[in-house]
Amino acid sequence: MDTTVIQQDIAQADAVNALAEALGPKGLLRDHGDCDRYASDQSGLLGDRPVAVLRPASTEDVSRALAICSQYRIGVVPQGGRTGLSGGACSPQGAVVLSTERMSGVVEIDREAMTLTALAGTPLEAVQDAARAAGLDYPVDIGARGSATIGGTIATNAGGIRVLQHGMTRANVLGLEAVLADGSVVSRLGKTVKDNSGFDLKQLFIGSEGTLGVVTKAVLQLRRHVPQSALALFALPNHAAALACLAAARQRFGTRIRAFEGMWPDYWDFVCHETSLATAPIAGRHGFYLLIEVEAEAAETNEELEMFFAELFEQGLVEDGVLAKSLAEMQALWSVREAVGEVDDDFGHHVNFDIGVSPSDLGAFCDAADAVLATLPDALGVLKVGHVGDGNVHLLVAHNGSSAAEDQVEAAIYGLLREWQGAVTAEHGVGRIKSRWLGHCRSPEELALMRGLKAQMDPLGILNPSALFMPEDI
């Protein structure tokens, strides 16, 4: 018998006993059935059964747990709602999961400063509801709002449909508390809007996917709540017309544009004609479809959108359009766009890309992607839908189900992306699924700096050891 394996098993058992003592009976799960539930996120990647699931109830618990994990050199995977789509919350072999599920709740709402302080495990929707009840708004919004947590949205710098108006999560966090790998607590939970006193350390944790620290609490910037909005769907000749519409919409509506979402005909036709997910609200074939939502202070906004449509029509930028007249009609228009979260079963084996390029390059990049995919015999179809104003496209590429085909498709798209100087992920994060492609959008110097920060903040490499970097990199 290998004595190293026996020693590792003994150390692991000692670590779990020490963690159980530090966290109490509710704070640790080690039953296999319980642990299996925490192995994976929603990326489709299967994680390994964690050695134990840590369920700290406070920042102090997190601190104690990480100090013990450091002492025993046990990997720790921070976990929120496990809605991640990049495998970042999947457990690797021999690691423990640290779930924030017992650290949930809104601590304070400050109406004057327009801030909300929440514990990391609070679901995004609970934060949105609490803000709404105070007459304010937390504008980060994603489809997984019911389960995704504040800690998870911060760790992944979540985007969503309102980025054009209020930015990514990064732009909506004022203060942060995080625990480092050795258990030390870095806390800056003030509401100071202007702070030039050196490095903005919270930004290091935002988007770091649990590799630099465990987020335990955050102060979020709230916005004024505007209850009404007007929604229109436009059919256009092509993506270039959509960009012209974006420029015109910005001129006319400024920061009142709540959403500006685009659908290519491949996506539209598939969702409306080959699935039962949505019914086409506009007839005929068009080269592009745009969903525009504008904040409405008054009833005139519907008329404003109608006038906007008439002007664009005269210029040949739009071919057809429909304006939602009721909540039910708004939901029907949104259902076409939101069906992207449900096409998985209907579309068969596919790679789900989450590409970011300059907004002005998005149309040309998608044309180039179509062209390169047409040369691959095992690429069986593509659907394109995304956030036009942010230059972010969700590209779903069907293939024959073999790993060789998947590799070929990924190499083709990420190879193209390198030429366009884009980002391999605009929203979902690198996680475990995209770590091997990180070098396609980050220079060797950038990667060296990122690895240096990781080594400084987590010298033993215990925090989310399989995410973001390739294992041999750290």
Ligand SMILES: Cc1cc2nc3c(=O)[nH]c(=O)nc-3n(C[C@H](O)[C@H](O)[C@H](O)COP(=O)(O)OP(=O)(O)OC[C@H]3O[C@@H](n4cnc5c(N)ncnc54)[C@H](O)[C@@H]3O)c2cc1C
């Ligand atoms: C239907 C659906 C729609 C989605 N839509 C969008 C979208 O529009 N835009 C978008 O950006 N994403 C979207 N996502 C992806 C996902 O919801 C987000 O990435 C979300 O931010 C993850 O939050 P979570 O709490 O579930 O985190 P998890 O999945 O649990 O974890 C995600 C990552 O964050 C780390 N992490 C979690 N909590 C902490 C913490 N407290 N401290 C440190 N690290 C932590 C994990 O280690 C992991 O690396 C969608 C997912 C689904 C299923």
